[in-house]
Structures are given as C-alpha cells and as structure tokens.
Amino acid sequence: MVLIAILIININVLYLLKRLSKYIKKLNIKKKTTIKDIANVLNISPAAVSKALHDDSRISDKTKKAVKQVAKNLNYQPNHLASALRKGKSKLVGVIVPRTNSNFFSSVIQNIEEVLNKEGYNIIITQSNESYKKECNNIDTLLFTQVDGIIASMANETVNLEYFEKVKSKGIPLILFDRGENDLNVDYIGINDYDSSHVIIEHLVNQGCKRIAHIGGYKHTRIFNNRIRGYNDALKKHNLPLDAELLIESNLSIKDGREKMTQLLHLKNKPDAVYVASDYAALGALQVLNENNIKMPEDIALVGFGDEPFTAMVTPTLTSINQHSAEIGKQAAKTFLSHAKNKVVKQSLNKIILNAKLIIRDSSDKRP
Amino acid sequence: MVLIAILIININVLYLLKRLSKYIKKLNIKKKTTIKDIANVLNISPAAVSKALHDDSRISDKTKKAVKQVAKNLNYQPNHLASALRKGKSKLVGVIVPRTNSNFFSSVIQNIEEVLNKEGYNIIITQSNESYKKECNNIDTLLFTQVDGIIASMANETVNLEYFEKVKSKGIPLILFDRGENDLNVDYIGINDYDSSHVIIEHLVNQGCKRIAHIGGYKHTRIFNNRIRGYNDALKKHNLPLDAELLIESNLSIKDGREKMTQLLHLKNKPDAVYVASDYAALGALQVLNENNIKMPEDIALVGFGDEPFTAMVTPTLTSINQHSAEIGKQAAKTFLSHAKNKVVKQSLNKIILNAKLIIRDSSDKRP
DNA sequence: TACTACTGCTTAAACGTTTAAGCATATTGT
DNA sequence: ACAATATGCTTAAACGTTTAAGCAGTAGTA
Numbered sequence: 001m002v003l004i005a006i007l008i009i010n011i012n013v014l015y016l017l018k019r020l021s022k023y024i025k026k027l028n029i030k031k032k033t034t035i036k037d038i039a040n041v042l043n044i045s046p047a048a049v050s051k052a053l054h055d056d057s058r059i060s061d062k063t064k065k066a067v068k069q070v071a072k073n074l075n076y077q078p079n080h081l082a083s084a085l086r087k088g089k090s091k092l093v094g095v096i097v098p099r100t101n102s103n104f105f106s107s108v109i110q111n112i113e114e115v116l117n118k119e120g121y122n123i124i125i126t127q128s129n130e131s132y133k134k135e136c137n138n139i140d141t142l143l144f145t146q147v148d149g150i151i152a153s154m155a156n157e158t159v160n161l162e163y164f165e166k167v168k169s170k171g172i173p174l175i176l177f178d179r180g181e182n183d184l185n186v187d188y189i190g191i192n193d194y195d196s197s198h199v200i201i202e203h204l205v206n207q208g209c210k211r212i213a214h215i216g217g218y219k220h221t222r223i224f225n226n227r228i229r230g231y232n233d234a235l236k237k238h239n240l241p242l243d244a245e246l247l248i249e250s251n252l253s254i255k256d257g258r259e260k261m262t263q264l265l266h267l268k269n270k271p272d273a274v275y276v277a278s279d280y281a282a283l284g285a286l287q288v289l290n291e292n293n294i295k296m297p298e299d300i301a302l303v304g305f306g307d308e309p310f311t312a313m314v315t316p317t318l319t320s321i322n323q324h325s326a327e328i329g330k331q332a333a334k335t336f337l338s339h340a341k342n343k344v345v346k347q348s349l350n351k352i353i354l355n356a357k358l359i360i361r362d363s364s365d366k367r368p
Numbered sequence: 369m370v371l372i373a374i375l376i377i378n379i380n381v382l383y384l385l386k387r388l389s390k391y392i393k394k395l396n397i398k399k400k401t402t403i404k405d406i407a408n409v410l411n412i413s414p415a416a417v418s419k420a421l422h423d424d425s426r427i428s429d430k431t432k433k434a435v436k437q438v439a440k441n442l443n444y445q446p447n448h449l450a451s452a453l454r455k456g457k458s459k460l461v462g463v464i465v466p467r468t469n470s471n472f473f474s475s476v477i478q479n480i481e482e483v484l485n486k487e488g489y490n491i492i493i494t495q496s497n498e499s500y501k502k503e504c505n506n507i508d509t510l511l512f513t514q515v516d517g518i519i520a521s522m523a524n525e526t527v528n529l530e531y532f533e534k535v536k537s538k539g540i541p542l543i544l545f546d547r548g549e550n551d552l553n554v555d556y557i558g559i560n561d562y563d564s565s566h567v568i569i570e571h572l573v574n575q576g577c578k579r580i581a582h583i584g585g586y587k588h589t590r591i592f593n594n595r596i597r598g599y600n601d602a603l604k605k606h607n608l609p610l611d612a613e614l615l616i617e618s619n620l621s622i623k624d625g626r627e628k629m630t631q632l633l634h635l636k637n638k639p640d641a642v643y644v645a646s647d648y649a650a651l652g653a654l655q656v657l658n659e660n661n662i663k664m665p666e667d668i669a670l671v672g673f674g675d676e677p678f679t680a681m682v683t684p685t686l687t688s689i690n691q692h693s694a695e696i697g698k699q700a701a702k703t704f705l706s707h708a709k710n711k712v713v714k715q716s717l718n719k720i721i722l723n724a725k726l727i728i729r730d731s732s733d734k735r736p
Numbered sequence: 737t738a739c740t741a742c743t744g745c746t747t748a749a750a751c752g753t754t755t756a757a758g759c760a761t762a763t764t765g766t
Numbered sequence: 767a768c769a770a771t772a773t774g775c776t777t778a779a780a781c782g783t784t785t786a787a788g789c790a791g792t793a794g795t796a
Contacts, residue, residue, distance in 0.1 A: 032538070034782055045746050050784060058744060077538075081458060081514050082782030085449040085751050092513070100493070101474035106467065110495060122509055125468070125493040127478060141490055144448050145460070170400070170445075254681075283681055290683065313622075313651055315658070315683040402752055413776050418754060426774060450752035453781050742793075750784085757779105763772070 033074040041070050053078070084146070093123050093336060094142030096152035098130045098179070103308045104325045105153065108177065111329025112151060119337055121148070128155040136163045149173040149336045154180070156251065159220055173339035175350075177332045178323070180222055187339075187349055189331045191356040193223045196321050197230025198237075199358050200275050200303050203319075205238050207366045209273035209301055213246040215260045215285065216277045227277050227305070246271055250281055257284025265292065272300060273364070279304040279311055279320055286314060286363065301364040316362035324354050401442040409438050421446070452514070461491050461704060462510030464520035466498045466547070471676045472693045473521065476545065479697025480519060487705055489516070496523040504531045517541040517704045522548070524619065527588055541707035543718075545700045546691070548590055555707075555717055557699045559724040561591045564689050565598025566605075567726050568643050568671050571687075573606050575734045577641035577669055581614040583628045583653065584645045595645050595673070614639055618649055625652025633660065640668060641732070647672040647679055647688055654682060654731065669732040684730035692722050 035053075039046040044063065052059045052067035070076075084090045093116055097105040113123050124145060128135040135155045142150055143166075150167055153176065167174045168186065180188040204212050214231045217224025228247065235242055245267060250256045257276060261284065264271055276282035282304030289296055296302050296316050304311055304320040311318040335350045403421075407414040412431065420427045420435035438444075452458045461484055465473040481491050492513060496503040503523045510518055511534075518535055521544065535542045536554065548556040572580050582599045585592025596615065603610055613635060618624045625644060629652065632639055644650035650672030657664055664670050664684050672679055672688040679686035703718045 032782095035784095036782075046783080047747080047785075048745060050782095051745090054784090058742095060744060063744080077511055079453075079514060079782050080512050081449050081453040082751090083784070085447070085453055085753090086782080086784045088751070090449060099474065100468035100477065101471055103469055106469035106474075106495075109468065110497075113495070117505075117509070122492065122513055124490065127474075127481070129478075137485075141485070143445055145490055146447060146449050287681070310678045310681060313655070313678060314681055400752095403754095404752075414753080415755075415777080416775060418752095419775090422754090426772095428774060431774080447752050450781090451754070453783090454752080454754045456781070738796095740793100740795080743791085745788105745790085747786105747788080749786090752781105754780085755778100758775105758777080760775085761773080763770100765770080766768090 032079070033076045034079065035076075037074060038067060038070050038076060041074070042066055089148050090146040091121050092145060092147045093121050094138075094145070094147040094150045094152075095123050095125045096128055096135060096138050096142070096150065097125070098153060098155050099127050100125060102306075104178075104306055104323055107325035108153075108329040108332070111326045112333045115330050115333035116336070130155045130157055132157040132160065139163050139167060143167070143170065143172070147172065148340060149175070151175045151177065151332050151336060153178045154221075156218065156221060173336055175332050175335050175339075177328050178223065185349065187335045187351070189328050189335065189350075189352040189354075190223065191321075191323050191328070191354045193226035193356075194230040194233075196305070196356045196358075197227045197275070198234045199356070200321065201231065201234035201238065203358055203360065204273045204275065204301055204303065204364065205240070207273070207297065207301055207364060210240060211243075211246070211269070211271045212240065212273040212275060213248070213264050213271035214275045214277070215248050215250050215252075215257065215264075215281055217252050218249055224277055231275065243269075250277075252276075252278035252281040254280050254284040254287075257281030258288050259284075261285035261288040265294075270300070273297075273303070274300060275303045277305050279306040279308040279318065282318055282320070283310065283314065286316075286318060290315070296363045297366050301366070303364050307359050311359075311361065319361045319364040320359050322357045322359050324356065327354055400447070401444045402447065403444075405442060406435060406438050406444060409442070410434055457516050458514040459489050460513060460515045461489050462506075462513070462515040462518045462520075463491050463493045464496055464503060464506050464510070464518065465493070466496050466521060466523050468493060468495055470674075472546075472674055472691055475693035476521075476697035476700070479694045480701045483698050483701035484704070498523045498525055500525040500528065507531050507535060511535070511538065511540070515540065516708060517543070519543045519545065519700050519704060521546045522589075524586065524589060541704055543700050543703050543707075545696050546591065553717065555703045555719070557696050557703065557718075557720040557722075558591065559689075559691050559696070559722045561594035561724075562598040562601075564673070564724045564726075565595045565643070566602045567724070568689065569599065569602035569606065571726055571728065572641045572643065572669055572671065572732065573608070575641070575665065575669055575732060578608060579611070579614070579637070579639045580608065580641040580643060581616070581632050581639035582643050582645070583616050583618050583620075583625065583632075583649055585620050586617055592645055599643065611637075618645075620644075620646035620649040622648050622652040622655075625649030626656050627652075629653035629656040633662075638668070641665075641671070642668060643671045643673075645673050647674040647676040647686065650686055650688070651678065651682065654684075654686060658683070664731045665734050669734070671732050675727050679727075679729065687729045687732040688727050690725045690727050692724065695722055 035046045035049045039049045048059060049067050052064045095109060095112060100106050109125060116123055124142065126138040126141065128138055132155055135158060149172055164174060175187045177189045180190060201212060216228045219225045219228060232242060248260045250260045257280065264274060274285060276285055282302060286302055289300060294300055302318065304318045307320040307322040311320045331352050403414045403417045406417045416427060417435050420432045463477060463480060468474050477493060484491055492510065494506040496506055500523055503526060517540055532542060543555045545557045548558060569580060584596045587593045587596060600610060616628045618628050625648065632642060642653060644653055650670060654670060657668060662668055670686065672686045675688040675690040679688045699720050
C-alpha cells in the first residue's frame with residue numbers, strides 16, 4: 001500500500017513536472033521569427049515573403065520593400081537548415097587538413113574561406129592530426145553534415161583511399177590539395193614538387209656544395225615521392241654521385257629531423273648540404289647542427305621546405321620553399337565552385353600545378 | 369518575321385533544354401536513400417524505421433535488426449539537415465578565434481572538437497584575423513548556420529560588444545575563452561593572468577633582476593590589463609620602483625615587439641629584464657637583442673607568454689607561460705554542453721580561471 | 737472585341753526527419 | 767473472465783523554407 005502510494009505520488013510529480021516544463025517553455029522560448037510571421041503581419045502568403053526576400057521579379061517593389069522592412073523590425077534571420085533541406089544544398093563545404101597549426105594550412109584555409117564566403121558558402125574545418133582513422137571519422141562527420149563538397153589534404157598516414165572513394169561515389173565534389181594521390185581520379189591543386197627539388201639542388205650546387213643529402217618524406221606520398229625523384233634527377237643533371245646513405249625517409253617531425261640529422265653526422269663521409277622536405281624536420285636538423293657547433297652554411301648548408309614563419313626566426317635563418325598557400329587555397333575554392341555550378345555535366349578534371357619559389361636565407365647563403 | 373522565327377526557335381531551344389536537363393537529372397542523380405526507402409523495403413512505416421534506428425524501446429528487436437541491416441545494405445546516411453530542422457537543433461557549434469595559426473588556439477580548438485564530437489556535435493571554425501569587422505561577419509555567418517552555441521576568443525581590436533550581445537539575445541549559449549570581457553555577462557574560461565605576472569616577476573627577481581620592463585597588450589583587453597596590473601603589483605610587492613618608461617603598450621606582433629624593444633634599448637637607464645605579454649612580440653624583442661649582441665639572460669633576461677612551440681626553437685630558448693590550452697578547450701566545450709543539456713533553466717555563470725605554469729628556459733635562467 | 741501576355745500574388749506540395757497520439761493485439765493480474 | 771497494462775506498430779502533423787502550378791486582374795495587341 002505504501003509502495004502504491006509512493007508510486008502514485010511519483011506519477012503525479014512526473015505529470016506536474018511535464019506540465020511545468022511545457023509552461024516554462026512557453027514562457028521562455030522567444031520563438032525565432034519566421035517567414036510566416038512576416039506574412040501574417042503583412043497579410044500576404046509565406047511564399048510571397050520568400051520571393052520578396054529573394055528579389056523575385058514577380059513580386060512588386062512595394063511588397064518587397066514592405067517585407068524587408070518588417071523582416072528587419074522583427075529581427076528575422078533566415079533558417080538555413082530549412083532552406084538547405086528544401087533546396088538539397090547545405091551551402092557548407094568541408095575542409096580536412098592534417099592540422100591547422102601550421103602556417104601553410106591555416107593560410108590555405110583562410111583563402112578558401114575568403115573565396116567561398118563570397119559565394120554564400122561556409123566552411124567546416126576538421127583536423128586529421130595525420131591519422132588515417134581520424135580522417136575517416138572526419139569524412140563521415142562531413143557527409144553526415146550534408147556538406148556540398150570536400151576540400152582536403154591527406155594525412156601522412158593515409159594509404160587506403162577507400163574513404164575518399166566513398167565521397168566521390170556520393171556525387172560530392174572532392175578537391176585535394178598539397179597532399180594528393182595519383183590513383184585517385186580527383187581534382188588536385190599543388191606545387192611542382194619535382195621542380196622544387198631541382199631549384200633547391202641548383203641553388204646548393206651554386207653555393208659550391210658537392211655532397212647533398214636529402215631527408216625526405218615517405219615515398220608512398222605522392223608529393224614526397226616527387227621531391228625524392230626531383231632530388232635524384234637534379235643530382236644526375238649536375239653530375240653529382242647518388243649515394244644511398246644520403247637519402248633518408250622520415251616522418252618529417254621535429255624529433256625525427258633531429259634523429260635523421262644525427263644519423264647523417266655519424267657518416268664517415270659527411271654531407272656538405274642537407275635538403276629537408278619539411279621545415280619542421282629541418283628545424284630539428286638545425287638544432288642538432290647548432291648543438292654540435294657545426295657552422296651553417298660553411299660546414300653544412302641547410303634547406304627546408306614550406307617557408308613557415310619560424311624559418312625567418314631561427315638562428316641561422318632557414319632557406320626554404322614557399323608553397324603559395326594563398327594561391328592554392330583560392331584555386332581549390334574556385335575548383336569547387338566550378339563543380340557546384342554545373343552539377344550535371346561531368347567536367348574534365350582540374351590538375352593545377354603551381355611553381356614554388358625558393359626563399360634564400362642564411363642557412364645556405366654563402367655569399368659574403 | 370525573321371525575328372519572330374528566331375524567337376520561336378529560341379523558345380523551342382529553351383524548352384528542349386529544360387526537358388533535357390530534367391531527363392539528365394533523372395538519369396544521373398542517384399537519389400540518396402532515405403528512411404522512407406528502408407520503410408518500403410520492409411513494408412513498415414517510416415516512423416518505425418526512425419524509431420528502430422534510435423533504439424526506441426517500443427520497437428521489437430527483430431525489426432530493429434532488420435532495419436539496421438537494410439540501412440547498411442542501402443548505404444543509408446541520415447540527413448542531418450532534416451533531423452536538425454525537426455528537432456530545432458543543428459548540433460553544430462561555432463568557434464571564433466583570432467587565428468588558427470597559433471599553437472594555443474589550434475590546441476584549444478582540437479580539444480573543443482574532441483569533447484564535442486563525443487556528444488554528437490560538430491564545430492565550425494572561423495577566424496577573425498584580429499579584426500572586429502570580420503568577427504561580426506563570423507557571428508552572422510554562424511547564426512545563419514543555426515549553430516547551437518558559440519565559443520569564441522575575441523579579436524584584439526574588439527571593443528564594441530554589441531554583436532556578442534546579439535548572440536546572447538537570441539538565446540544561444542556563448543562561451544568566451546582567453547580573450548574575454550568583464551562587461552559581458554557570459555561564461556568565461558581562461559588563465560589567471562594577474563597571478564601569471566606575479567609568477568614571472570618573482571622568477572625574474574630570483575634571478576637578481578632589479579629593473580624589469582613590461583611590453584604589454586592594450587589595456588582595454590581584460591587579459592592584458594590583468595597582466596599589467598599583476599606586473600605593477602608584483603613590482604610593489606618586491607619593493608621595486610614603478611617606472612613609467614618601462615611599461616609599454618603594444619599590439620604584440622613580432623614587428624611591434626621589435627620596435628618596442630628597440631625603444632627600451634634607447635633608454636638612458638636600460639632594463640635588466642623584459643617581460644613581454646606575448647611570445648610573438650617576445651620573439652621580435654629577442655631578434656633585436658641578438659642583433660645588438662646583447663646577451664640573454666646576463667645583460668637582459670627575457671620572458672614571453674604563451675609557450676608557443678617556437679619558444680623552444682629559438683636561440684636562446686625563451687622562458688614563457690604555459691596557458692593550458694588543452695584544459696581551456698575542454699572546459700569551454702563542457703561549459704557549452706552544460707548549457708545545451710538544460711536549456712530552460714537559467715544557469716549561474718561559469719567563470720573558470722586556471723593557474724598557468726612558468727616554463728623556465730635559457731633566456732632568463734641565470735643558474736650556472 | 738477578343739485574344740494573349742504580363743503582373744502579382746496564392747495554393748499546396750515537397751525536402752527527410754521526429755514525435756505525440758492512437759490503435760490493435762498480446763500478456764498479466766485478480 | 768475481464769480490466770489493466772505492455773508491446774509494436776501506424777497515422778499524421780510538424781520543423782521553415784522553396785517552388786511549380788495556378789489564378790485573378792490588368793495591359794497590350796490585332
């Protein structure tokens with residue numbers, strides 16, 4: 001009996017709470033103004049309001065003015081979800097980068113944003129942290145959010161392209177930049193890595209270097225493979241010997257840069273120049289050289305890749321390759337837009353390759 | 369007549385094009401599978417499918433299994449827009465930062481993302497580039513996208529808080545971190561800037577410094593004001609004289625750091641230590657000191673703020689304050705979640721102040 | 737005058753999902 | 767045996783917008 005009493009009380013309490021919550025809701029929730037509210041005020045149909053707001057030619061200027069005035073007064077904010085649902089376009093573009101904490105990627109992102117915002121698109125930025133698994137999650141997240149397209153730079157780890165195929169198979173435009181893949185039949189914007197290696201080697205040769213090492217990325221990543229090929233071919237071109245012990249693959253972190261540089265210093269026949277495929281790894285190398293009192297560029301000339309701001313901050317300042325991040329971002333955005341605009345017609349693929357620029361600094365500049 | 373003929377032809381062409389495009393659409397557009405498709409396959413109602421997918425207790429296990437199987441087979445991806453519209457929640461959270469290209473902000477973002485993803489939220493990152501105008505645009509953009517909340521760190525430029533008030537007035541949770549404002553009655557997560565100054569001054573005094581300068585931020589920004597107050601009070605506490613020419617306001621860019629340091633070097637009575645309110649400005653100062661062959665820490669001890677990775681990369685390595693970016697990000701996300709969960713009840717404000725940590729490096733460490 | 741065309745709106749359906757309400761049928765307690 | 771409850775679904779409306787189709791009324795044309 002007591003139990004039942006408690007039960008009944010409980011039920012009553014629950015009931016009261018439910019009513020209360022409904023009541024409170026009614027009190028608190030300042031319903032956002034909708035197109036319908038505007039329609040009611042002006043005694044016209046919601047459809048007319050929608051058209052007026054979009055400057056449809058079939059609506060009189062008088063009505064348009066009135067609608068816009070009322071919209072302003074009521075502090076109307078269009079519900080993007082509703083229009084996106086109706087139109088089948090979210091006006092969102094997903095961006096996936098290994099990390100935002102790099103000048104290159106953050107600059108690319110900024111430029112993508114700039115171009116796309118002008119066309120009414122917003123971007124959702126996600127980071128893969130160089131992890132394939134995180135990258136897959138990001139893709140799922142973006143698809144779930146109904147993005148109209150994805151612009152991505154792949155994680156170092158990524159080899160399996162299944163997930164990117166998934167994007168393509170959904171008919172969602174996919175644009176890769178910097179870290180792309182040959183096998184994937186998608187648009188791509190990047191710099192000419194092969195040529196960049198040539199420019200670097202040429203510069204080092206001009207400085208009188210004869211034994212040039214390369215701390216490169218993993219060969220399975222297209223861009224790093226291209227840099228390695230460029231390194232090899234450029235050495236040949238200048239009649240310099242290819243020495244296997246001078247070519248090292250690395251994950252290109254600061255730490256690994258330190259280790260690989262140390263490795264090079266333990267060679268019997270040390271290099272007189274080191275070309276590192278990333279500024280971060282180059283920084284590690286620079287630290288090791290400084291710690292060992294090896295003079296740059298006299299004893300060893302050092303060149304990085306990416307022109308991160310810190311290359312101008314370290315001692316000595318670090319020669320590096322500028323990757324035209326702004327241009328890459330803009331082109332990536334424009335490529336997406338060209339897809340978005342004519343959805344039906346199957347376009348030819350865009351492969352945009354920009355020429356990078358060598359920024360010569362103290363770490364490799366032997367001029368007096 | 370000819371004109372009319374052309375007109376008619378044109379109309380015909382237009383008509384044909386229209387039909388053609390419809391036809392092509394029918395051919396190409398692989399309609400995404402919806403809840404309805406699943407319902408049709410199993411001969412149950414869409415409502416049942418929705419419930420099955422959400423593990424509603426009123427649906428039999430058998431049906432649930434069947435639904436999930438069919439969903440998988442048809443490669444079903446829930447339409448987030450539709451559910452968001454219906455439920456009145458977008459499950460999106462907007463994040464506004466001055467820039468992503470800083471270790472502090474990118475780390476905060478990463479941690480916000482981590483916490484929110486677990487709860488089914490996605491984040492939209494926008495950058496203000498320290499511009500008030502861009503910040504307003506970002507807010508509009510985010511409101512338009514129907515975000516469920518906004519987590520922001522204000523631009524240096526921002527003084528007028530009208531736009532942030534707009535967010536609050538829409539009933540959308542607003543959480544500020546790092547760069548907050550006293551006047552704004554919102555949740556805030558940051559470090560104890562006042563105490564941080566104390567810790568720095570104490571450290572410098574312990575190193576034997578007696579004439580400590582401060583290159584600070586603009587006073588109207590709360591955090592920089594606090595650092596300045598801390599600096600003043602700490603000097604008093606250690607019976608060191610307050611010298612107006614040793615306290616300089618700056619926009620804290622690298623370039624301005626250079627200028628302000630140069631300014632300090634031109635004083636008749638030079639400081640023996642400089643505490644800079646940002647690592648970037650401290651870097652500028654460090655460059656100037658190096659260029660003038662002034663030894664750190666012997667001649668002048670230098671301390672930055674933020675513990676950016678490059679502080680460990682420069683020569684000499686730079687003493688700095690670690691701001692607990694990870695913790696700030698996590699707390700900001702959690703604060704938002706607590707708002708999101710009980711929407712109705714007006715919560716008390718969260719003001720979370722973390723204690724920062726001094727990382728002592730070569731630029732100020734006089735121990736042998 | 738009689739038609740066509742244009743103007744300026746309205747109606748109603750649609751986008752894909754969720755959810756309150758309802759309705760059989762089966763199960764349980766007394 | 768009969769009401770009460772539980773189970774497992776269906777129906778229908780709703781979220782806020784867009785848009786194709788349609789319909790008066792006016793203007794233009796032959």
